[in-house]
Amino acid sequence: MRDDKLLTRIAGLLRQAEGTDNEHEAEAFMAAAQRLATASSIDLALARAHDRGVRDTATPVTRQVTIGEKGKRGLKTYVQLFVQIGRANDLTVDVASNSTFVIAYGFESDLDTTEALYTSLVIQMVAASDAYLKSGAYKGQTARQVVTVGDGYFRRRAVTEKPLSPITARLNFQSAFAERIGRRLQEARDEQRAEAVAAEAPQSGGSTAIALRDKEIEVRDFYRRASSARGTWRPSSARSGYSTAARRAGDRAGSRARIGGDRELPGARGAIEE
Template sequence: MPTIDTVAALLAKAERTDNPDEADAYLSKAQQLATLYAIDLAAAAAANGGRSRSTRPVQRTIVMGQPRKHVLPHLVGLFLAIARPNDVKADIAHNSTYVIAYGLPDDIDTVESIWLACAPRMVHECAQWIAGDAWRGDLVARWTRNGLEEVPVSARGAKATFCRAYAQRVGSRLAAARAAAIVESDESAADHGSGKDGAAIVLFAKSKQIDEYYCGACNALVSCRGFRGATSGRSSASGRAGDAAGQRARLGNESPLPGQRPGIQAS
């Protein structure tokens, strides 16, 4: 059975390599192993009645950053994009300074590890994008005294578009790796003549368990308000740049900065 330590080791390798393709391969393998581990754990839980502590849902508070930072909603959005393919649910503080994650302990560990790797990269690449001029050509629809017109996007709007596209791309990569792991698990079970339930069924049962725990334990915090200004679409320059940056994301561990959460410098 692959372990969470193996997943962490792959994320570390993704960080050390300078080859983007190699880093992406490490990322995909890390998510696949995390999913395979989750499948094995869920199957074991079903067999023993869920008596193991590692198969009991928990909740954990994870700090996003200091109050009144514009980047906080984008960090939350990234966390949620990573959480979905790993069967982790979350409540969000009204000011987006923290989230409360609900799920199995190892699943939350996986989400937090990937988020801590992605977040500083997203913030850094977004800052580099805004420092250039390419985003200034993006337009957004806005009501003016002359009616609905297309006007230049603001810097905050361009940042929001970039970060949303980044988070969506990272989430889609993780979802693809999860799907590949489900296929791999089912093929392995078929090769060995196993009579176990399919991986998708096992994961669905686990997801239902998390949903029930969440409904009983959640603190009913507000949903993330996010950026409420005008943003350009994903096909805009900022959207394409964020999507490309999310595709390049290594998802390994970054070094912490003095006085900050590991690797994250909120602005």
């Protein structure tokens, strides 16, 4: 059940976020966009709990979303960003083995919200990491990397410090950016849910919490029926290198990110290059 009015209102908040130079205002608009999406999600859950017609027409669906082209480096950080946004909007996500696409499971309105947020934030993530690399702030830093040492029976893994390369700096920056965005959106979602539960009449019997729990169970059961995924996806590998400095910079950028859906930069929906 697509709600175009909701998407229009969210898009308006996103444009307001991008139109201010005040970080606190941008944060408020971003939180408002997520809270609006959460409020709509709660309304749908309650409607489904009390109206058989709504329950029959609004059901979980799957949607495949392209992340980037096969063979490009850095797709995992794009996937990580999508997954973080999806979690804040009640989605379960499967990831292709080469990270070129994801399959999201959930209600259509939640899928629409996630895509709108992702389209804006992936652009900001790329722009912020580009600026970080151009600043040269990563130079002189190191990254911890797991390597194999020794020969034959004496081979073992060890942690070594290496100069921080541009690609490792970018990957760490973008991974931390995605994590920070996930925390911000989930905080806004949790606040909206708590307010909705607190605002219930005493005689309601906790219907909001029950409806949300039922929705969670329905998405989970739908996922178990519909998904054919195997294994566990991980956003990063110890072999790719870990940089505290780059992650700290990415975290700061994620905390300042403004949500907006009307900007477009060349290649922003593709993978990163070295």
